[in-house]
Amino acid sequence: MVQAIKRIMELNQLQRSFLEYTAALFREGFLDSQFSQLYQLQDESNPEFVVEVVSLFFEDSERLINDLSRALDQTIVDFRKIDAHVHQLKGSSSSIGAQRVKNSCVSFRNFCEAQNIEECSKCLQQVKQEYLLIKNKLEALFQLEKQIVAAGGAINMVEWML
Amino acid sequence: MGMTTADSQFHVLAVDDSLIDRKLIERLLKTSSYQVTTVDSGSKALEFLGLNENDRNTPNETSVSPEIHQEVEVNLVITDYCMPGMTGYDLLKKIKESSSLKNIPVVIMSSENIPSRISRCMEEGAEEFFLKPVRLSDVNKLKPHLMRTKCCKNIQNQENQENNQSPEIQLQTAQSNNNNKRKAVDEGISPDRTRPRYNGFTLVSN
Numbered sequence: 066m067v068q069a070i071k072r073i074m075e076l077n078q079l080q081r082s083f084l085e086y087t088a089a090l091f092r093e094g095f096l097d098s099q100f101s102q103l104y105q106l107q108d109e110s111n112p113e114f115v116v117e118v119v120s121l122f123f124e125d126s127e128r129l130i131n132d133l134s135r136a137l138d139q140t141i142v143d144f145r146k147i148d149a150h151v152h153q154l155k156g157s158s159s160s161i162g163a164q165r166v167k168n169s170c171v172s173f174r175n176f177c178e179a180q181n182i183e184e185c186s187k188c189l190q191q192v193k194q195e196y197l198l199i200k201n202k203l204e205a206l207f208q209l210e211k212q213i214v215a216a217g218g219a220i221n222m223v224e225w226m227l
Numbered sequence: 228m229g230m231t232t233a234d235s236q237f238h239v240l241a242v243d244d245s246l247i248d249r250k251l252i253e254r255l256l257k258t259s260s261y262q263v264t265t266v267d268s269g270s271k272a273l274e275f276l277g278l279n280e281n282d283r284n285t286p287n288e289t290s291v292s293p294e295i296h297q298e299v300e301v302n303l304v305i306t307d308y309c310m311p312g313m314t315g316y317d318l319l320k321k322i323k324e325s326s327s328l329k330n331i332p333v334v335i336m337s338s339e340n341i342p343s344r345i346s347r348c349m350e351e352g353a354e355e356f357f358l359k360p361v362r363l364s365d366v367n368k369l370k371p372h373l374m375r376t377k378c379c380k381n382i383q384n385q386e387n388q389e390n391n392q393s394p395e396i397q398l399q400t401a402q403s404n405n406n407n408k409r410k411a412v413d414e415g416i417s418p419d420r421t422r423p424r425y426n427g428f429t430l431v432s433n
Contacts, residue, residue, distance in 0.1 A: 099360045106254040106363075114254060121247050152309070156338050157247045160360045 076216045083209045083220070090206070095199055100162030104220070119203055122161045126196050129154045133189050137182065147185065148177040154192070165195045237373045238262040238299075242272045242306035242318065243336070248359070252305065252336075255366045269306070269313030269321075276301060278325055301331055302373050307359075308337035308344065316348060323352040332372040336361055 090096045107114040129150050136147050155170035173188035210220055239261045241252045249265045256263045266272050277299065304322065306315040313321075315335050322328045335348045338359040345356045354372045357365045 102360070102362055106251075106258055108258075111254065118247060118250055121250065125247060152338075153245070156245055156359065159338060160245075160247050160251055162360075 072216065076213065076218045079209065079213045079216060080218055083206070083213060086206060086209065090202055094164050095202060097162045097164040099159065103161060116207055119161055119207075122157050122163065123200060125157050126154060126166070126200075130189070130193055130196065133192075137186055137189060142180075142182055142185075144177050144180050144185075148174060151177060151192075163195075163199050166192065166199055169195045236262075237302045238264070239369075240272060240275060240301045240304045241265045242267075242269060242304065242310070242315065244268060244307065244310045248307065248336075252361060255361060255363060256305075258363065259366050259369075261369075264301075269310060269315070269318035272304065272306065272318055273321060275299065276304075276322070276328055276331075278321070278328060302376060303332045303334065303369060305334040305336060305357075305369075308335050308348070309339070316344075316351065319348060319351050319353055330376060332376060334369065334372075 087096075091100075103115045103118060133147060133150050136143060136150065151170050151173045155167055155174070158164075158166035158170065169188065169192045173185065173192060176184040176188055213220060237260075239256050241249065241256065241263060243249045243252060243265070244267050246267075249267065253263050253265050264275065266275055304318075306318050308315040315337075319333050319335065322331060322333055329352075332354045333352065334355045334357060335353045336357045336359050337344065340358055348356055355365075355368055
């Protein structure tokens with residue numbers, strides 16, 4: 066009996082941590098409401114939907130960031146190509162609600178238009194930084210989620226959806 | 228049921244070069260109980276619709292194409308605007324210029340809110356223009372466009388079936404419903420299934 070109560074309390078603690086962690090991510094602008102929308106599309110028939118889409122985002126972003134590094138390293142910089150890459154990254158980050166990454170892409174595109182290599186390099190660093198930050202945070206979030214599910218709980222996003 | 232407007236019968240073709248966005252739109256549409264096919268380019272979309280990219284509208288073609296389309300009937304096309312090669316706008320144009328496809332409603336999605344782009348698309352015949360990221364509330368706006376085409380389609384079917392004398396659905400006017408029944412009872416026969424009356428109709432399934 067005591068064991069059961071202990072387990073329920075542990076689960077509660079995990080769920081509270083999850084809620085607090087997510088709330089902070091929203092509050093600090095790392096995520097926007099599009100992220101909650103993803104959970105609306107997750108159900109018993111697609112229980113891994115959010116993780117799948119976010120994983121695609123990670124793959125996409127890493128590829129694009131590499132392409133951008135290489136493009137900026139060229140002797141003759143192709144700004145149209147760079148703009149195309151940034152446009153893609155802006156799109157995918159927007160689609161999963163990675164707000165800070167998306168915003169850094171917006172600045173990036175402005176400097177692309179101005180064809181300013183130095184500023185573009187700075188933007189790339191900024192994008193990289195924001196990407197790594199959100200990657201770490203989302204991975205931590207999914208870890209928490211796993212623990213909750215393992216402890217017999219479930220994530221009901223509707224309750225905390227903004 | 229002879230005739231049903233179940234959502235599972237609606238087939239939507241989604242076009243987007245972004246894998247993430249294709250996954251998203253697919254889930255959005257499936258959640259709304261639509262059948263979904265996704266392709267990553269405008270040319271693949273045209274291929275799926277049974278239209279060769281270089282096709283022009285010839286009189287002969289119109290009689291052939293509809294039969295092919297029966298196999299892969301598409302009730303709505305939703306496409307991204309910005310795509311390499313053929314843009315969503317180009318695709319929209321090709322569909323509206325095709326005598327076999329022009330009645331398929333087309334919806335455009337774009338990450339950029341450019342008024343001139345939006346009006347250009349609407350002028351070309353797009354039903355809706357959604358800003359990305361697309362949400363469930365946007366997808367809910369598709370229903371009326373789909374219902375409209377399905378409705379017209381069923382009238383067409385009914386007229387065809389009447390000619391074949393083997394209708395599966397019966398159309399009756401809301402007002403004359405009672406009259407028909409009374410008449411049938413009086414005459415001691417079951418409601419005439421081969422002579423539907425329809426003006427200001429309701430659809431009745433058996």
